[in-house]
Amino acid sequence: MPISTIAFDADDTLWENEEFFRLTEERFRDLLTEHVDREDIAKDLLETEKRNLRYYGYGIKGFTLSMIETAIEVTGGKIPATIIQEILHAGREMFDHPAVPLSGVRETLQTLHGNYRIVLITKGDLFDQERKLAQSGLGDFFDAVEIVSEKEADTYHRIFDQYGDGPARSTMVGNSMKSDVVPAIEAGAFGVFIPSQITWAMEEAAPPDGHERFHQLSNITQLPDLIEQITSA
The missing domain is CATH 3.40.50.1000 (HAD superfamily/HAD-like)
Known part of the structure; x- marks a missing residue:
């Protein structure tokens, strides 16, 4: 038929879509290098994303929330508010990328x-x-x-x-x-x-x-x- x-x-x-996620992830890892190894950050973020899919689904909002949660976890809750603000700003910038x-x-x-x-x-x-x-x-x-x-x-x-x-x-x-x-x-x-x-x-x-x-x-x-x-x- x-x-x-x-x-x-x-x-x-x-x-294009995934490129913006990877660029933002690199920026996220840069923000946390003083607190944890870069490679560990990538693994921890991926695990957080997997865990959060059932709650937030796919997309920029879920990714941004997963970055914030990962930052809190890997620093034992000591992440400065200024870095959380940077993460939120990075998430908003992703929305501004034209399709x-x-x-x-x-x-x-x-x-x-x-x-x-x-x-x-x-x-x-x-x-x-x-x-x-x-x-x-x-x-x-x-x-x-x-x-x-x-x-x-x-x-x-x-x-x-x-x-x-x-x-x-x-x-x-x-x-x-x-x-x-x-x-x-x-x-x-x-x-x-x-x-x-x-x-x-x-x-x-x-x-x-x-x-x-x-x-x-x-x-x-x-x-x-x-x-x-x-x-x-």
């Missing part, structure tokens, strides 16, 4: 728009994701936008049933093997992996090598040709 619906991840698929489409994104969406149902499926803070979509200028290309708390097989099943013709005729495109590719394939859709330069440790997973519905591209501009190949196979 031909592909009728194409879904895209947002962060680090359509625009600029990555190279080839706009052209690819223009090529696919009108020929397929185009859906944006992203997880994270509702306000932040809506802001980035508006700033990117890409909103008009999407027939639907879903901002979800997690991306699991059931998530893709529901969305592809609601906005498309079911998972079998749908494709999910993204930079996260764990969130974009594997669960979409588990739901019965095609999964297209486009690696980004930086990947958050919690988004890494083993690729489903050999699966007939798994594809990997080096650049998003290759997507229209791949969709045509899948459809005509």
